[in-house]
Amino acid sequence: MPVKAHILIIDDDANTLASLARAFRLAGHEATVCDNAARALELAKAERFDLILSDVVMPGRDGIALLEDFKNLGVTSPTVMMSGQATIEMAVRATRLGASDFLEKPISTDKLLLTVENAMRLARLEEENRDLKQRLGRHDIVWASPAMREVMAQVEHVAASETRVCIRGETGTGKELIARTLHEKSPRHGGPFVSLNCAAIPSELMESELFGHEKGSFTGAAVRHIGKFEQAHRGTLFLDEIGDMPPGMQAKLLRVLEEGEIERVGSGHPFPVDVRVVVATHRNLEEQVRHGTFREDLYHRVFVFPITLPPLRERREDIRVLAEHFVRQLAEQNHWKPKSFSREAVEALERYAWPGNVRELRNVVERVLLLALGSTVEVSTVERALPQAAAEGAASAAGGLTSGTLAQRVEAFERETLLAELKRNRNHMTNTAKALGLERSHLYKKCQQLGIDLRAMRQGE
Numbered sequence: 001m002p003v004k005a006h007i008l009i010i011d012d013d014a015n016t017l018a019s020l021a022r023a024f025r026l027a028g029h030e031a032t033v034c035d036n037a038a039r040a041l042e043l044a045k046a047e048r049f050d051l052i053l054s055d056v057v058m059p060g061r062d063g064i065a066l067l068e069d070f071k072n073l074g075v076t077s078p079t080v081m082m083s084g085q086a087t088i089e090m091a092v093r094a095t096r097l098g099a100s101d102f103l104e105k106p107i108s109t110d111k112l113l114l115t116v117e118n119a120m121r122l123a124r125l126e127e128e129n130r131d132l133k134q135r136l137g138r139h140d141i142v143w144a145s146p147a148m149r150e151v152m153a154q155v156e157h158v159a160a161s162e163t164r165v166c167i168r169g170e171t172g173t174g175k176e177l178i179a180r181t182l183h184e185k186s187p188r189h190g191g192p193f194v195s196l197n198c199a200a201i202p203s204e205l206m207e208s209e210l211f212g213h214e215k216g217s218f219t220g221a222a223v224r225h226i227g228k229f230e231q232a233h234r235g236t237l238f239l240d241e242i243g244d245m246p247p248g249m250q251a252k253l254l255r256v257l258e259e260g261e262i263e264r265v266g267s268g269h270p271f272p273v274d275v276r277v278v279v280a281t282h283r284n285l286e287e288q289v290r291h292g293t294f295r296e297d298l299y300h301r302v303f304v305f306p307i308t309l310p311p312l313r314e315r316r317e318d319i320r321v322l323a324e325h326f327v328r329q330l331a332e333q334n335h336w337k338p339k340s341f342s343r344e345a346v347e348a349l350e351r352y353a354w355p356g357n358v359r360e361l362r363n364v365v366e367r368v369l370l371l372a373l374g375s376t377v378e379v380s381t382v383e384r385a386l387p388q389a390a391a392e393g394a395a396s397a398a399g400g401l402t403s404g405t406l407a408q409r410v411e412a413f414e415r416e417t418l419l420a421e422l423k424r425n426r427n428h429m430t431n432t433a434k435a436l437g438l439e440r441s442h443l444y445k446k447c448q449q450l451g452i453d454l455r456a457m458r459q460g461e
Helices: 014-026 037-046 063-073 088-096 109-135 146-159 175-184 203-211 247-259 285-291 296-302 317-334 343-351 357-371 379-385 387-397 406-424 429-436 440-449 454-459
Strands: 006-010 030-034 051-055 079-083 101-104 165-168 193-197 235-240 275-281 305-308
Touching: 006 014, 006 037, 014 030, 014 109, 030 037, 037 051, 037 063, 051 063, 051 109, 063 079, 063 088, 079 088, 079 109, 088 101, 101 109, 146 175, 146 305, 165 175, 175 193, 175 235, 175 275, 203 247, 247 296, 285 296, 317 343, 317 357, 343 379, 357 379, 379 406, 379 429, 406 429, 406 440, 429 440
Parallel strands: 006 030, 006 051, 051 079, 079 101, 165 275, 165 305, 193 235, 235 275
Antiparallel strands: none
């Protein structure tokens, strides 16, 4: 079995340390023992423990003072205190300092293990609650298009199984959101969801990131490291951009998928893990197999049920609902007043090609909210947030000016730009001036210089 937890035991009595360590190890846990507060503080600084069990009465610095040191140091591991000389005042003080429980010696093995299990369960729930609050609203899948309706139907169909899924799509289409949804709709939803971007990890660190390493297993390995597979035990491991995984690691990943067990670097002792693996890539894996850059046997292991996410330009029905969703999300996160998009602003968003897909749309919406002055986002603001689209539109309006002197070309460009902006703002001078970053009086003068008859334009509306 994999190690359930790594527990730090602190007590000045050698027999107590030996018996507690033995009880924990028989239950499948890993125990590190320590007989004084100073050494315990060093260990807590160097490594994160799943749980700390500490005596109260010890020579020198006692357990209550140590608990206060842990709090000041920012140690978040749940801590259980124990004492043969317990008082109500002592227990109250320990609890106020963050102790998960307070046990009176002598402690039966069954009670000890149950207390430890409860403390760890509570710590996990608190961590999940913090994570949920951080993720709230950030991982919603918002859609209105027939293409995404089909994708979500596939997700519903495969989520309840243990089938390995390969999510394909361009960068920024939301592959990790689909993987999270698969996890949350699966029987493993109570377990962890762990992700690793294979393209972001140097090849020499990939094995350690996936499988973990033991202290001292290589230069710089100052503490034991738990890998992604072990972190995802009884949950889901999402391997993003698996097409960028180094060939050597592909072979090791294949072995884990076939045998269901891992081995930390420097350990020599494999142990089983229960993990559902979901992968994603923007690359063509079939093409990589043909070119020999991706193992064919691994391909058949991970490419069992493919889900393809269409790019945003192929599901323009989603652009408006996504933009509105991001407005609500960003307004809540930043304590901004929510804004709405004008019809023309939405049309401008829908005309854009979105090479960065949904991720780019979110960034543009954030930029738009910072640029917009009123409660309604106008088309001019969207075009300022989309410099590439605005530049292309201006060039098109100017007819691709390629003749005349530089002064003539600049004047023609300015005239066409002003006419286009006035049209977008329905000849509203204040809005047009704001969109162009001009004073209203300067805009009137500029129109006069360029021969733009504002009275005729208004009469022609």
